[in-house]
Amino acid sequence: MLDIAVHITQVLLAIGAIGSVYRIYKGPSVLDRVISLDVMLIIVASMMIVDMVVNDHQDFIMFVVITAVIGFLGAVAIARYVVVRSPEEVASESSEQDPYPAPPLAPAIPGAAAESEPEAPHDPVSTPRMPGIEVEEGEDESTSWFSALTRSGFTPRRHDDAPADDDASADAEEAPSADTAARPPAQKPSKQEDRDA
Amino acid sequence: MLESLDADLILDAVASVLLVIGGLMSLAAGVGLVRLPDLHSRMHAATKPQVLGLLALLLAAAISWRSWEWVAIVLLAWGLQLLTAPVSAHVVGRSGYRTKHMRRDLLTHDELASAVERISRDIPPSRG
Numbered sequence: 001m002l003d004i005a006v007h008i009t010q011v012l013l014a015i016g017a018i019g020s021v022y023r024i025y026k027g028p029s030v031l032d033r034v035i036s037l038d039v040m041l042i043i044v045a046s047m048m049i050v051d052m053v054v055n056d057h058q059d060f061i062m063f064v065v066i067t068a069v070i071g072f073l074g075a076v077a078i079a080r081y082v083v084v085r086s087p088e089e090v091a092s093e094s095s096e097q098d099p100y101p102a103p104p105l106a107p108a109i110p111g112a113a114a115e116s117e118p119e120a121p122h123d124p125v126s127t128p129r130m131p132g133i134e135v136e137e138g139e140d141e142s143t144s145w146f147s148a149l150t151r152s153g154f155t156p157r158r159h160d161d162a163p164a165d166d167d168a169s170a171d172a173e174e175a176p177s178a179d180t181a182a183r184p185p186a187q188k189p190s191k192q193e194d195r196d197a
Numbered sequence: 198m199l200e201s202l203d204a205d206l207i208l209d210a211v212a213s214v215l216l217v218i219g220g221l222m223s224l225a226a227g228v229g230l231v232r233l234p235d236l237h238s239r240m241h242a243a244t245k246p247q248v249l250g251l252l253a254l255l256l257a258a259a260i261s262w263r264s265w266e267w268v269a270i271v272l273l274a275w276g277l278q279l280l281t282a283p284v285s286a287h288v289v290g291r292s293g294y295r296t297k298h299m300r301r302d303l304l305t306h307d308e309l310a311s312a313v314e315r316i317s318r319d320i321p322p323s324r325g
Contacts, residue, residue: 002213005213009217013224016223019229019230020226023230023231031292032236036230039230046254050254056262058267061274068274075285079289080288084296085297
């Protein structure tokens, strides 16, 4: 009975390993590959456990223990250095099938953003990319705070209960100014093109 | 004699069931990694063999070895995995949210977006 269970388990583990390898090969981002590598590591440890059950020895148990201890270090180290995904990439992935349209998001500062451009096209494909300017066009206002934080290399404080408000307000004051400075020269040509067309 | 044979049979059956459960968790992780559309949903699938599958396989190994000492070591390994798996999942998920490795159109509700928007609007939080 144990032999049959071992064979079944090995087949299931092999299928899981194949799926994990497929995701490592295909994965669009490095984070997908990281979590697939975690699964791969667990599957290797599981294979060793099955081998220990079959041959009735305990040689590999320390591998399992050490895997549990240090297995997360790779994911933590890589996740610190993931680049922000570009808006074109986001649009190309989500514009194929859009059964659930995204909820309308209000701009970060209603007065400033609305006055500078009344009909700001939020379609990320039509807005041109500008290299060298921090605030990316066509970005969700709700996540631009996070991505600007990520790009600036800002490390938050550990105990940020009260000081978090100060940081957030400073960040919110900086972001719209860069926003209004960056947008009008870039989007006036596109608006004129729209009027001509 | 007969009772010990029965105990062996029962223990072997329990170990076999646990082995197959562990293999099924790994199969679920593989299928989920291939089929699911998003980083965060793939993370949901990837955590199955890390905790429950490893627990099942380690308990099956400890049962098949018939020793209490290895049960302690096995539970040590599983406890360490239980401590470190949420750390990596939290870091990967946070990094995936910040760098937008997610399908926003597949979400039904994004609780973090309202918090981020509130902070970026510089409205002081109503509670606390």
